[in-house]
Amino acid sequence: xxxLEAGKRHTVRFTxxxxxxxxxxxxxxxxxxxxxxxxxxxxxxxxxxxxxxxxCTVRVDGKAVRACLLYAAxxxxxxxxxxxxxxxxxxxxALQAAxxxxxxxxxxxxxxxxxxxxxxxxxxxxxxxxxxxxxxLSGHICRCTGYHGIVQAALDVFGKD
Amino acid sequence: xxxxxxxxxxxxxxxxAVAALADGEAKxxxxxxxxxxxxxxxxxxxxxxxxxxxxxGLDFIEADDDGGLRIGALTRHYTLETSILxxxxxxxxxxxxxxxxxxxxxxRGTIGGSLCxxxxxxxxxxxxxxxxxxxxxxxxxVAAVDFFExxxxxxxxxxxxxxxxxxxxxxxxxxWGFEEFARRSGDFALAAVGAxxxxxxxxxxxxxxVVIGAHDTPLRVSAAEALLTDRASIxxxxxxxxxxxxxxxxxxxxxxxxxxxxxxxTRRALTAAWxxxxxxx
Numbered sequence: 001x002x003x004l005e006a007g008k009r010h011t012v013r014f015t016x017x018x019x020x021x022x023x024x025x026x027x028x029x030x031x032x033x034x035x036x037x038x039x040x041x042x043x044x045x046x047x048x049x050x051x052x053x054x055x056c057t058v059r060v061d062g063k064a065v066r067a068c069l070l071y072a073a074x075x076x077x078x079x080x081x082x083x084x085x086x087x088x089x090x091x092x093x094a095l096q097a098a099x100x101x102x103x104x105x106x107x108x109x110x111x112x113x114x115x116x117x118x119x120x121x122x123x124x125x126x127x128x129x130x131x132x133x134x135x136x137l138s139g140h141i142c143r144c145t146g147y148h149g150i151v152q153a154a155l156d157v158f159g160k161d
Numbered sequence: 162x163x164x165x166x167x168x169x170x171x172x173x174x175x176x177x178a179v180a181a182l183a184d185g186e187a188k189x190x191x192x193x194x195x196x197x198x199x200x201x202x203x204x205x206x207x208x209x210x211x212x213x214x215x216x217x218g219l220d221f222i223e224a225d226d227d228g229g230l231r232i233g234a235l236t237r238h239y240t241l242e243t244s245i246l247x248x249x250x251x252x253x254x255x256x257x258x259x260x261x262x263x264x265x266x267x268x269r270g271t272i273g274g275s276l277c278x279x280x281x282x283x284x285x286x287x288x289x290x291x292x293x294x295x296x297x298x299x300x301x302x303v304a305a306v307d308f309f310e311x312x313x314x315x316x317x318x319x320x321x322x323x324x325x326x327x328x329x330x331x332x333x334x335x336x337w338g339f340e341e342f343a344r345r346s347g348d349f350a351l352a353a354v355g356a357x358x359x360x361x362x363x364x365x366x367x368x369x370x371v372v373i374g375a376h377d378t379p380l381r382v383s384a385a386e387a388l389l390t391d392r393a394s395i396x397x398x399x400x401x402x403x404x405x406x407x408x409x410x411x412x413x414x415x416x417x418x419x420x421x422x423x424x425x426x427t428r429r430a431l432t433a434a435w436x437x438x439x440x441x442x
Contacts, residue, residue, distance in 0.1 A: 001177050002215075004169040006208075027169035027210070028162050030201075049163055050198035051266065063239070063268040069197040070269070073169050074212060117264055138346035139263025 004073055014075045016041065017085030025072035032056040032067035035082065043083040043112050047141070054140035057113035058082050064120040083112035086119065095119065098153035106144035114140045118154055127159050164200040168209040174216060175322060179299050181211050182320040189213055189322060191235060191274035194266050219273075219324060222246050228330030234273025234323045242267060251292060251328060253337035253355060257284040260339075263347045273323045276308070279315045279378070282349040284341070287379035289326065291355040291371040297325040309378035332366065335359040336437025338430030341373075342422050344413065350374040351414045352422040354402070356430040358389070360438045365389055368434075370398070370427060375408040375419050382406070385427065392435055399428035 004010045009024035016039065023038050035041040047055035049068045056067040059081040086093045092100065095118055105111045114137065121128055121136050133154045137147060172178040181187060188207035190196055199205045219235035222244050230250055241247055242258040261267055261284050275285040276296065289305035296303045299322045308315050317323065341353035353373040359366040368389040372380045385402035388394055403424030408416045
């Protein structure tokens, strides 16, 4: 049974994009702030900080989750993936490249979160249709693109394997 | 940091969790998809968070021999949404899950957490009432109809944990409908209605109509159910459901608009339920 005292820092161990990480966090530290402020992983963006905007979405054990609705202490032993882990040694992965090609971003604030949700969808439902893609994208707010380019980018990748 | 300071405990058994809850201003965290926003806004300041995610044996969907289902309280929304057992035995639950927030929230949120949070505009409390769920806790088994007291309030004691949701088998020739209206995909419902209709010959053996988002708990409208005698009576039942609710005005919709929605959504849900019940199986 793991007990963490309030207001004190405690060691948390997990993997971040395949790399083992061990760092200290207070029980109330959000995973989103942990990633940015303690691990320098600035790819995960922080928007609303109450689960509405989707900007901070990361994958925990493969599942897309809001990093602002999870405490760092809760990911002990888990595998965390962020946007920094998407690119391959050859460059952008297929989803990233499609976002670039179809102008799926302007300011890029929402993009990391969208990529992480679409990554789970692509891993689990590689043939997802446009309705399903739009349903998943409805968990993300983008103020620049009107979503059209994002949907086009996803359609370019889904159903191709 | 956004949330207030708290102690954190990740027990490995229900006994450990219950013991921890007996002491002080403790709060259970399951998926945390409603609790953590409230903490981030500092609407709550528990002294201790009891994280039940590492307790084994609370995440399951099991079939009863008689056609019912038993669902562990820690089962994620995404698991419910994608479960073949749920789809086969309680397709209305599958249909309602499609309205619950978004992928990332469904990956994390749990059925037990949603029921214990008791948001009157949330789908799962309404579905528990519609499907006549029995809610098993560390102390007792409570019928869904007795579980919700008012908005965000249930009969659970401070040191009581919901462990299992039991859905009794539907009777043969039961059809269902679920209709929701929200301003944006994944938002809480302005109003939603779930209905089941069970036919015996040409007669209605049982009708259940539950309204979500128009009362301080999910609301079963028996006055409307009693009016449903044949297909032609759907309009009268829908009007009765509309007249039975007293929703509040708020930022998102007026009370009049919500009442109107309840009438329209009840008519649609009953029509779908009747068609499914009458269809040859």
